[in-house]
Amino acid sequence: MTIGKPSGASRTHAFDRWFRYPAGFSPAALDAAFSAIGAGSNSLVIDPFAGVATAGTMARSLGLRFRGIEAHPLIAELANVKLKRPAALGDPEDLVAEAEELTAAVYRASVSGEADLVRRCFDRKTLSQLASLRDLIIERDSPWARHLKWALLGTLREAATVKVGWPHQRPNRPRVRQVIGDPLQRFVDRAGWIADDLATVPTGIDHRVVVGDSRLRDAWSRALGDERPVACVSSPPYLNNFDYADATRLELYFWGEVNTWAEMCASVRDGMVIATTQQTTLSAASAAWRNLDRYPRTKAVVTPLIDDLKSLRLERGRGKEYDRVVPAYFAGIGSVLGQLKHHLATRATVAWVVGDSAPYGRYIDTPRLLACLAEEIGFEFVEDPIIRSRGERWRTNGTRHQVPLTERLLVLGSP
Numbered sequence: 001m002t003i004g005k006p007s008g009a010s011r012t013h014a015f016d017r018w019f020r021y022p023a024g025f026s027p028a029a030l031d032a033a034f035s036a037i038g039a040g041s042n043s044l045v046i047d048p049f050a051g052v053a054t055a056g057t058m059a060r061s062l063g064l065r066f067r068g069i070e071a072h073p074l075i076a077e078l079a080n081v082k083l084k085r086p087a088a089l090g091d092p093e094d095l096v097a098e099a100e101e102l103t104a105a106v107y108r109a110s111v112s113g114e115a116d117l118v119r120r121c122f123d124r125k126t127l128s129q130l131a132s133l134r135d136l137i138i139e140r141d142s143p144w145a146r147h148l149k150w151a152l153l154g155t156l157r158e159a160a161t162v163k164v165g166w167p168h169q170r171p172n173r174p175r176v177r178q179v180i181g182d183p184l185q186r187f188v189d190r191a192g193w194i195a196d197d198l199a200t201v202p203t204g205i206d207h208r209v210v211v212g213d214s215r216l217r218d219a220w221s222r223a224l225g226d227e228r229p230v231a232c233v234s235s236p237p238y239l240n241n242f243d244y245a246d247a248t249r250l251e252l253y254f255w256g257e258v259n260t261w262a263e264m265c266a267s268v269r270d271g272m273v274i275a276t277t278q279q280t281t282l283s284a285a286s287a288a289w290r291n292l293d294r295y296p297r298t299k300a301v302v303t304p305l306i307d308d309l310k311s312l313r314l315e316r317g318r319g320k321e322y323d324r325v326v327p328a329y330f331a332g333i334g335s336v337l338g339q340l341k342h343h344l345a346t347r348a349t350v351a352w353v354v355g356d357s358a359p360y361g362r363y364i365d366t367p368r369l370l371a372c373l374a375e376e377i378g379f380e381f382v383e384d385p386i387i388r389s390r391g392e393r394w395r396t397n398g399t400r401h402q403v404p405l406t407e408r409l410l411v412l413g414s415p
Contacts, residue, residue, distance in 0.1 A: 014197040015057045015082050018190070019154040021075065022166035023244060024054045025235055025353060029387050029407065033351040036411050037231035039064055046229040046343070048214035048236075048336050049273075053079035053207075055233045060207055067223045068209035071271035074248060074257055079209040081146050087203040092195035095144045099151060099191035102140070103184040106132045115253040120171030121160045126183055130159065133187060134255065147198075151191040153251050159183040160250075169250050213271040215335035220343050228345040235353040236336070237275035239329050239366050241320065245269040246278065273332035277320040285324035288331035295334055295376045298369060302330055305364060312360040322359040333370060337377050341414060350379065350412040355390060358403035367408045374412050382411040 011017060016024060025033070033055070039045060041063040047055045050068025052075055059066040060083065070076035085092070109132035111119060119127065130152065137148045156164075158179040163170040180186045212219025237244065245268040251257075258264040274280050274288075292299040306323045313319035340350065354367045371381045387407045 014200070016054060017193055018082065018150055018197070019052060019078055020157070021052045021078075022242075022247060023051050023235070023237075025058075026388075029235070029353045029409070030054060030058050030233075032385075032387060032409050033233045033353060034058060034062060036351040036409060037233060037349045039231045039349075043231065044227055044229040045231045045233055046224065046340075047232065047234045048220075048340060049234050050079055050209045051075060051235075053082050053209055056083050056207055056209065059233070060201070060205065066207040067227075067229065069212050069214040069219045069223050070209050071211070071213055072244060072248070072268055073211050074252060074255075074268070076209050076211045077146065078150055081150055083207040083209065084205065085198045085201040085203055089143050092198040095147055095151075095195045095198075096188065096192050098140075098142060098144055099148060099188045102133055102136050102148065103188060105136055106184060108132070109135060115259070117169060117171065117250065118254050121156075121162050121164055121169060121250060123161050126159050126161070129183055130156065130254075133184070147194050148191065149255070151187055151194055153255065154190050155180075155183055155186045156250060156254060158186060164250060166247050168246075211271075214339065215273065215332055217339060217342075220339050224343055228343060228348075230345050230348050232340055232344065232348070232350040232352075234351075236333060236370075237273055238355040239275055239325065239357045239359075239364060240355065241276045241278075241322075241325075241359070243269075243276045243278045244272060273336065274325060274328035275332075277322065277325055280321060280324040280328050282324065284328055285321075288328040291331040291334070292327055295330075295373055297376055298330060298334075298373045301369060301372065302326060305362065308362050309359060312362060316360075319360070325359075326364070330369065330373060334373050334377065337370075337374050337379070341378050344414045346414065348414040349382075350374075350410075350414065352410045352412075353387065353407060354384075354410050355407045356405055358405060361403060363403050367410045370410060371412070378415070380413040380415055382413050384408045384410045 011020065042065060044065045045059045047068045050070040053068060056066040056068055056079060068079060070079060106129055109128045111124060111127045111131055114131065133152050137145060162175055163173040210219060210223045212222060245264055252264060258267055269279060306326050309323035313321060313323060354370060356366045357364050367384045371384065375381055385408065387409055390405045390407055
């Protein structure tokens with residue numbers, strides 16, 4: 001059964017439109033996941049891969065309480081900005097007034113100190129305006145500072161003069177058509193969207209995301225305390241070589257959250273489940289291989305996949321190490337599922353949106369392998385209906401895109 005075809009978070013829905021993050025749920029997938037859990041009003045829902053809290057804002061709209069864990073500090077910040085409207089902030093329309101004041105105060109900022117990637121993504125005038133806005137926001141003593149920050153960060157890619165699509169920024173390729181004409185006006189417009197969306201949020205609500213590694217108990221303890229969620233709605237990273245840290249390098253460098261690749265790896269990537277060849281090493285793969293001994297059924301299925309991927313890599317001379325990613329990925333997700341099983345209430349429901357993959361054309365049925373892993377941990381497999389087909393637009397790009405791929409809704413029960 002195909003639930004729907006759209007992919008990615010909505011460009012127009014409230015809260016989703018603040019910042020176009022590529023890992024967000026599609027509306028169809030989100031609806032399907034929440035329908036599957038059937039949680040009652042005021043029930044607690046957990047998302048161990050919270051991202052920008054797409055599941056969190058949906059939970060709030062349904063009258064559910066929400067906790068999330070997110071390894072990416074910058075993305076976790078946005079999640080919490082979306083989830084809370086403290087009473088101390090006052091009228092959201094004040095945010096628009098401050099945005100207008102800031103644009104009126106923009107000056108010609110020097111761009112010589114900007115990171116090379118940042119300088120190559122914008123023409124000099126635009127970058128000067130954006131940098132001036134950033135510095136004014138940082139200097140401003142305002143309760144709306146983080147909202148203003150995200151109004152600006154959400155405008156960056158639209159103002160770029162080169163290709164800055166996800167997941168890779170391509171400063172050597174000029175953009176064919178500008179998305180926006182005036183970045184300052186777009187900043188004000190986005191502040192208006194944020195204000196409109198926040199006006200619908202009651203004050204004093206208790207939804208939050210903690211920064212942490214969902215493979216580790218500490219993150220769960222900080223997120224939940226002694227509470228036990230009745231459901232989990234999430235979308236774990238796909239086994240598709242997408243680097244979620246590198247994907248946000250433009251925003252990280254522009255705001256000064258990190259200044260070097262090494263700093264980004266240490267402060268952002270290290271807490272993430274390994275799902276890309278950029279993350280893995282031989283030692284990490286070896287350790288993961290040993291950890292898979294805890295799940296003998298899953299390891300028995302994964303072993304021939306790893307052997308095939310290693311052979312395919314060696315045929316290419318300098319192929320990507322998918323054979324190292326696979327054991328690290330399933331060992332990492334196994335740790336998350338173990339923590340989830342420990343912290344969920346009895347008779348809880350898990351609804352995960354998961355995609356399969358085909359590195360080097362070797363098909364990996366990720367949803368079924370995760371179901372096998374979950375059963376070894378103590379969950380019950382319920383169903384995994386297809387949400388949509390995927391990968392068609394890349395059909396001419398390599399052998400892996402000749403294999404039909406899908407996104408599925410993996411539903412589990414916790415007896």
